[in-house]
Amino acid sequence: MTEEEIARLLREYKEGNVAEAEAVKAIAEAPFEEMRFAEVDHHRELRQGMPEVIYAAGKTPEQVRDIFYSLYTHSKGNLLATRADRSHYERVQEKVPAAVYDETARLIYLDRDTRITRDAAHKILILTAGTSDIPVAEEARLTAYLFGNCVETCYDCGVAGIHRLFAHLPAIKAANVIVVIAGMEGALASVVGGLTDKPVIAVPTSVGYGASFHGVAALLSMLNSCAMGVSVVNIDNGFGAGALASKINKLR
Structure with missing residues (x-):
């Protein structure tokens, strides 16, 4: 067919x-494209509205380049490669010069889909507990944006200085979906969950001292949240949070 x-x-x-x-x-x-080292799904865009997203970590720069170019030539939507480094980006630019690299988010992306209309009345809000959580937050922000959403951010507003969070209450009340990103003990997700009736997606990060166990402590805290309507994605999974927030935002 x-x-x-x-x-x-x-x-x-x-x-x-x-x-x-x-x-x-x-x-x-x-159909999919057999590339010897990958089977590229060219009908992902038809099923899910977005071309296949490349997970670059563990792939050679040449593999990322060839997959990115294959998606570039077989799709119309925005393209995204996560967990990429500069060597991946340099190879991708050989075939797709318009691709952009965000070093903080570790994303290679191509923002080209002119069919997207972002609804400013339905925003995704991304909150971080600290500045150290920003790389994960930027991965979530760019993912949600490339999936066609308006995104607002409030960074470094954790519970250690909770008055900083309360200063962003208007943005929290106006948001349609909220992504909360925190390491250490991960308490911010529960606090935000108690302040809003909107869906909250919690992202534990591997930020913290030894007893944080590289994000496991924050993950368990978020999974045990007593606040209603808080869901949790995996440690440092900004991409997963951004993609899920997009799906929820478009349903609403």
């Missing part, structure tokens, strides 16, 4: 005109 045929079939399935079994069969037969 061609991309147009599969897109039509998926639209008909969403409208209730095609049986689930037929739609699943079409997706199962959707």
Whole structure:
């Protein structure tokens, strides 16, 4: 089946005109590109609205370059490679000169999708407990932005100086989805969860002294939060938080 045929079939399935079994069969037969070291899913954009995202860590610069270029030539959406270093970026630029590297977030990205209309009335807010959490927050921010959302940030407003958090109450009340990023004991997520009726996505970070166990202490604190409506992603997973926040924001 061609991309147009599969897109039509998926639209008909969403409208209730095609049986689930037929739609699943079409997706199962959707083509991917065999690259010897990777099988690139070129129909991810049709199913999820965004091309496949590359996890660069553990891949050679040449592998990231070739996958990025393959996605560049077979899709229309924004492109993203996470956990990338400058050597990855230098190789990607050989074939996609317009790609951008954000060193703080460790992301290579291409912001090219002119079909996106960001709704300023439905914002994602990203809060960090400390400045040391900003790299994870920037990964979440850029991910959510490239997925088509308006994103606002408030950094370094942890519970050690809780008056700093209260200064951002207007932004908390105005947000549609809130991402809370914290290391150490991870208390900020519970505090924010008690201040809002909006979904809160908690991200534990590996920031902290020895007993923080590289983020495990914050992870357990967030999982044990007594505040209602707090969900938790994995340690340092800014990308996962940004992607989930985007999906929630678009539903609302």
